[in-house]
Amino acid sequence: MTVSITDVARAAGVSASTVSRALRGRPGVSDEVRAQITAVATQLGYTASRSASSLASGRTFTIGVVVPYVGRWFFGTVLDAAEHVFSAAGYDVLLYNLGSPETRKRFFTRLPLRKRVDAVLSLLIPDEEESAALRSLGVPLASTVGGARPGFSVVGIDDRAGAEHAVRHLVNLGHRRIGMISGSSGEQHWTTPVARRQAYLDVLSDAGIAHDPALEADGDYTVEGGERAMTELLAATRPPTAVFAQSDEMAMGALRALRRHRLRVPDDVSVVGFDDHELSDVLGLTTVAQPVAGQGAEAARLLLRQLDEPDGERAGHVQMPIRLVLRETTAPPSPRGPQ
């Protein structure tokens, strides 16, 4: 039925061990024999059984990638880039999409990737317990999206600096009433929203602007959430003349809410986002750009490096650059204020 290594061995007139060594570039095979074997193998359409070879060798040549939502632009883009790096290095990727709390819980208790992967890339921030579970796999770990944990290589950005850029930009334009649409504060161990908020507070304080809690709203990192949050902010006694959204998706929701309220952007209200979503350019959204695909690729490379040098087990930590991208949703405040 399906051609095995002994078929190749027989056809080439050698032993199975020699075929194995020849095909994987191991030493101990003369050049002529190796050439002959590869010829026979390709002619027979032979591919080594991954199950068998990983059972025998202990290496699986596959990487587990866990993601909260593959469908979301950010994660899809990171995954895309990481997958390219992995597959170029001969690794397959096993994808786990852990959107709902139940799947997530089930995943971490049953740990389906035990003995199935050589490394794990996590695009979600594991809590203390989850990261312990991952560490118990005994393989190199990496995660994007900040949230350093012991045993993990992490690649991320300086959230604080990014948010500072965004808010300072608004301050520099002359805004004094600056709102913020924050990410979900649901997960405590997830530092990004906290860091960005702190930057917001710091910049305001530096500029001598009193912090008004009525100018903060939670947008849950989604378009709809951003729309809701913006609507809330507009309902404040003295609505903001500018808002900083902690993600572009929320900023887009904000734009939508503003349009529904017949407010002009940036004439009435300025908006600045965070991420540089692929469609932010289309919308003309001013935002803090971070290298999303770059982070995925870098994290993948970090893992591969750890796989190559099993002794130098040191988990890396890479900080990627950010920059403020000026587009068309920010401008000085209108002299007559919003409305």
Added chain:
Amino acid sequence: MTVSITDVARAAGVSASTVSRALRGRPGVSDEVRAQITAVATQLGYTASRSASSLASGRTFTIGVVVPYVGRWFFGTVLDAAEHVFSAAGYDVLLYNLGSPETRKRFFTRLPLRKRVDAVLSLLIPDEEESAALRSLGVPLASTVGGARPGFSVVGIDDRAGAEHAVRHLVNLGHRRIGMISGSSGEQHWTTPVARRQAYLDVLSDAGIAHDPALEADGDYTVEGGERAMTELLAATRPPTAVFAQSDEMAMGALRALRRHRLRVPDDVSVVGFDDHELSDVLGLTTVAQPVAGQGAEAARLLLRQLDEPDGERAGHVQMPIRLVLRETTAPPSPRGPQ
């Protein structure tokens, strides 16, 4: 080091075969013994090695999913939904991201998923040769995105009807000069762009409108391509008063081009897209909605069904519903025309 089936067997005072049968719910084990074994197994944190069990049984309990670009909204969403169905059924998914022609070629010649998967879901349209390669795997096959091929279950939509809705809507509004931004016509075997274009031609002809080749441009299914295409159309001697873009992403590019040309939408030019991208709502884009996640889930279910009934090998064919979603980018043509 890591706990194996014999460890469990020893701890439970039974043989490995009994452990295997007990844990997988096979008959031939008394209830008490089974309970005892499961208790011991969970207490020891035992998970069966996938490599070993698939080597022995031939079943891998993993599904291969091949995708052109995980990063793109459409594919990411389909994948997301499919993954949920698979993982709920106890299957893992092995992801192959085949963006570039080289990776794609390498994938199909080396076929890394030979003996690695129980089924394959393809989100790209394989050409004759590629689909033959997939068939040679001897496992159930399914694909979304139309393009029926022998041996494949396919779930898709009525592209023709969808495009007809879109174009007829523009005709009904009173437009006579209707442009089209089409998808890449690069791949011949890929029927979607052809079907949508045919619908466009038919509706025009039904309405007694002469077809003007200058009103067609290729947008390559990307935002940038859509922008370029719209720019081309606007450079025509008599530019269109409305355009039908074969995807929302291209429509968004078109919106961008229009804004750059200081043209108002829908006052000067109407735009209708196709897909109902998650951000189309934000942009107020009128479009033909198709159930994207639904298609992924349905395709996954089709595959699982084939895996369950290996005798009833019949490949299914599912057509999902579409509908025109009216938003804010379409209106009757302005009396004074564009410009």
Added chain:
DNA sequence: CGCTGTTGCGCAAGCGTTTGCGTTCAGTTT
């Protein structure tokens, strides 16, 4: 010309499961 190194290859023992078949034994049937 014996001796030690290399080099190239085959042998066989795993790797951790699954599964067909054989055995045991309690419970039925004559």
Added chain:
DNA sequence: AAACTGAACGCAAACGCTTGCGCAACAGCG
């Protein structure tokens, strides 16, 4: 009471690779 059931379980042979070790053959050295 002997013979006959099944049910419950163990034995051992796969599954298709990898890899440590052994063994030739042959080179280079004194």
